[in-house]
Amino acid sequence: MLVEILPLRQVPRALDQLTYRVPKELLDTISVGQIVKVPFRKSFISGLVLSLHSTDTIHLQNIKDVDSIICALPLLNQEYVLKLQEVAKMYSTSAGDLVKKCLPPLQVRKLKSLKSFHLPQYKTQKGKKKIQYHYYSTQQEHANFLKKASKGKTLIIIPETFYKNTLLSIFQNQKNIPIIFDSSDTTKQLYENWFALHSNESNIIIGLRNAVFLPLYLFDTIIVDYEHEQNHKHWDQKPRFHVKDVLDILSPTLKANIHYASFCPSVSSYHSLYNDIFSFEKKLSKTTLLFSKQKSFPCIIDMKDEKRGKNFSFFSEYVQNLIFETEENLFFYLNRKGFARSVGCSHCDNIESCAKCHLPLTYFKDEKVLRCNYCQYTESFSSTCKKCKSSLVELQGVGIEMVESELKRALPDIKKNIIRIDSNTSEIPSFSDSRNIVVGTARALGVIDFKKFDKIIILDLDRQMLIPEYMATENMWSTLCFFEFFSQSMSKIIIQTHNTQHFLLKSLQEKDRFYRTELLLRKETLYPPYIxxxxxxxxxxxxxxxxxxxxxxxxxxxxxxxxxxxxxxxxxxxxxxxxxxxxxxxxxxxxxxxxxxxxxxxxxxxxxxxxxxxxxxxxxxxxxx
Known part of the structure; x- marks a missing residue:
């Protein structure tokens, strides 16, 4: 007898399904769905039994034997395994790697001792359900939605770990405490949580993007919260899946009602709402808008006017008054590490660049070095141009260290309360009871409470929107919406810009305008959601x-x-x-x-x-x- 095995690990595409022979001692016990131990190259691996079939002994040459059965009880529905194989083809990855994500940790001793396990039926649905969309503008609306939508066994998928505490606080008075699925948990905790997931209780499960590979047929409700966030995409390593794409493939066969929710709909979600692809409380049209007109919106400062008024600082006059004339808590947002973005020569126009990446080197004043933020190439800083030997070397562009340095120079009395938060910040310092000023990159967004800040100043909006990516403007829009939502009108947002006529800024009072303009641009240039x-x-x-x-x-x-x-x-x-x-x-x-x-x-x-x-x-x- 031969058996088809799915290797439960990342393997080359050609080895995604392997054939083994069943030894005599296992003929009466081996069955589809079991986890077995098989030889693979020079070692042994775990595999899932896909199918069994008899064959003539003539064809059994050079085929290895199954070594042993690790788990005699099927832990995963075979029909669902077939759907995961379809997903694997979409991402050009091994199906076994995805199936492994659906299983408990492969602890041989524990799985061998497993005496009973109830495998729920996989009830396939006919047709594709409409995704239900929910927009919330306040944290109270967010909490109300989650409590109302979480019916039966519910999976809530979040993009970042820092959102976990928000959800736990919403469900803190629940009878059953939510189960957290986190890949950083211990093997023991992951094993216990997997079996708790299969209990009959109507649990709430909270997980990051990998939670989309839990056995989704168990759930009555699936919620993708903060759906606009880019970290719903597994972008940095194989398989490069997106939570919403995986659900789109699997949803026709799931019993669960699927909800997308956000305080800042993605552009593609707005397109689906407008075209009635998603279920929503109202049908959008040219006259029916998603957003109500904003009563308050950010203060926009034209930096061209500042220069015409002989103010060449990277702080506008209004922001300088906030720094020097008030005792307010301030947050400065600048998504740029280092002291200066580049170092150039005003004599020969040479820019110090990375020899490998060909990108400008960033100057880090604390270390007195030039460093490439991508390949980490580092060289010592010199005040003399390497090309023409001129001493007319100047720092170009503002980095987060420069802003921090300028603030500490201007406010020596509260120097300890001026804090920098970037990707090099390992521990977030505690804030004092007196005045606090924070200078932060995107790293700061999930670690501080913006309701404690009187003003949020965005210093470099223009450059972020000039990044040559079709989603650059949408990313900046979602950042502005983040500040607005998590400050809950407790903070005033101030934007310094050289382009006050940009449609993003023009849309701050009428948010639907942003989405419709962006969709028009993408339609003309053939970008998602049109292709x-x-x-x-x-x-x-x-x-x-x-x-x-x-x-x-x-x-x-x-x-x-x-x-x-x-x-x-x-x-x-x-x-x-x-x-x-x-x-x-x-x-x-x-x-x-x-x-x-x-x-x-x-x-x-x-x-x-x-x-x-x-x-x-x-x-x-x-x-x-």
């Missing part, structure tokens, strides 16, 4: 080798598409930014597909890229490796 995107990128030891491989794959695929798949358009090869990252040089190919055919086109495309390429469907960045 589906996938990017494929390759890293080589030299820029020449990386480009040659990217060009070879592009040319081959272009010919194939012309002959067989005219619904897919590819662009490339494109040098990524930074071009040198993790000791390799990177090039990418971008594929555009119709929304109607992407579930068929994507697996086909994935199969035409060599295994050495990285696959990233629905990317949150086109150019960053």
């Amino acid at each position: 589906a995107l996938s990017r494929y990128f390759y890293g080589g030891r030299s820029p020449e080798l990386a480009y040659q491989e990217a060009k070879r794959v592009y040319d081959t695929l272009k010919r194939t598409l012309t002959e067989t798949r005219k619904s897919v358009t590819i662009i490339g090869p494109i040098e990524m930014q930074p071009r040198y990252f993790r000791n390799q040089y990177w090039y990418c190919i971008i594929a555009k597909m119709t929304k109607e055919a992407w579930e068929n086109d994507l697996p086909w495309l994935n199969a035409h890229f060599p295994p050495s390429w990285k696959v990233d469907p629905n990317p949150i960045s086109l150019l960053s490796p």
Whole structure:
């Protein structure tokens, strides 16, 4: 007898399903759904039994035997395993790796001793349910929605760990304390939580994006909270899945009601609301808006006027008055590490750049070094130009260290209460009872209580919107909405800008205007949600080798598409930014597909890229490796 095994680990695509022989001693006990131990290369691995079939002994040459049964009780519905295999094809990853995420930790001793386990039925649904959308503008509305929507066994998926405490406070008076699924938990805790999940109690489960690979057929309700957040996307390693995409594939076969919720709808969600793809309390139209007109909105300061008034500081006159003339708590937002963004020569216009990435080096005054924020290349700072030996070297652009330094110089009496928070900050310092001033990057957003700050000053909005990514403006919009929501009108938001006519700023009082303008731009340039995107990128030891491989794959695929798949358009090869990252040089190919055919086109495309390429469907960045 032969058995088909799904290796429960990341393996090459060609080895995603392996055939083994069943030894005589296991013929009466082996069955579909069991977890078994099998030889793989020079070691042993765990695998899931997919199917059994008899065959003639002539065909059994060079086939290895199953070693032993680890868990005799099926822990996962086989129909659901088949759906996960479909998901694996979408992300060009091994199905066994996804199935492993659905199982408890593979502790051999505990699984072998398992005597009983009730495997719930997998009741497939006919047709696809509409996703229900919920918009909340206050924290009380958020709490009310979660309590009302959490019916039966509920899974709430959040994008960041810091949202966990918010949800726990909402459900603190529940009869059953919510179960937290966190990959940082101990193996023992993960094992206990997995079996608690299968109890008959109507538990609330809170988890990060990997929770989308729990056995979803167990749940009556699935909520994707803060749905606009980019960290619902697993962007930094394989498989590069998005929670909403996985649910979109699995939802037709699930009994659960699926809810998306946010205080700041993503652009794609707004498009779905407008086109009646999502279920919502009202139908949006040209005259029916999602948002009510804002009674209060940020103060916008034109920095061009400041310069015309001979104020060349990076603080406007109004902000300087807040610093010097008031005792208010202030938060300065600048998403830029270091003291200065670059160092240049005013004599020969040379910019000190990374030899590998070709990007400007950031000056860190505390360490007196120039460093690349991507590959971490570091060199000592010199006040003399390396190219022309001129002493006319100047610092260009404002970094978070410069803002901190200027504030401490101007306010020596409260120097200890001026705090910098960036990605290098390991421990968040406690705030004093007197005046506090915080200078922070995006790292600060989840770690401080914005209701304690009188003013939130955004120093560098323009540069963030100039990033050459189609989602750059949306990302800045969600940051503004974050400040507005979590300050709960307790803080006044101040924006310094050189472009007061930008449509994002014009939309602050009429929020629907932002979404409709952004959607119009994406429609004209063919970006999501009007098409589906996938990017494929390759890293080589030299820029020449990386480009040659990217060009070879592009040319081959272009010919194939012309002959067989005219619904897919590819662009490339494109040098990524930074071009040198993790000791390799990177090039990418971008594929555009119709929304109607992407579930068929994507697996086909994935199969035409060599295994050495990285696959990233629905990317949150086109150019960053």
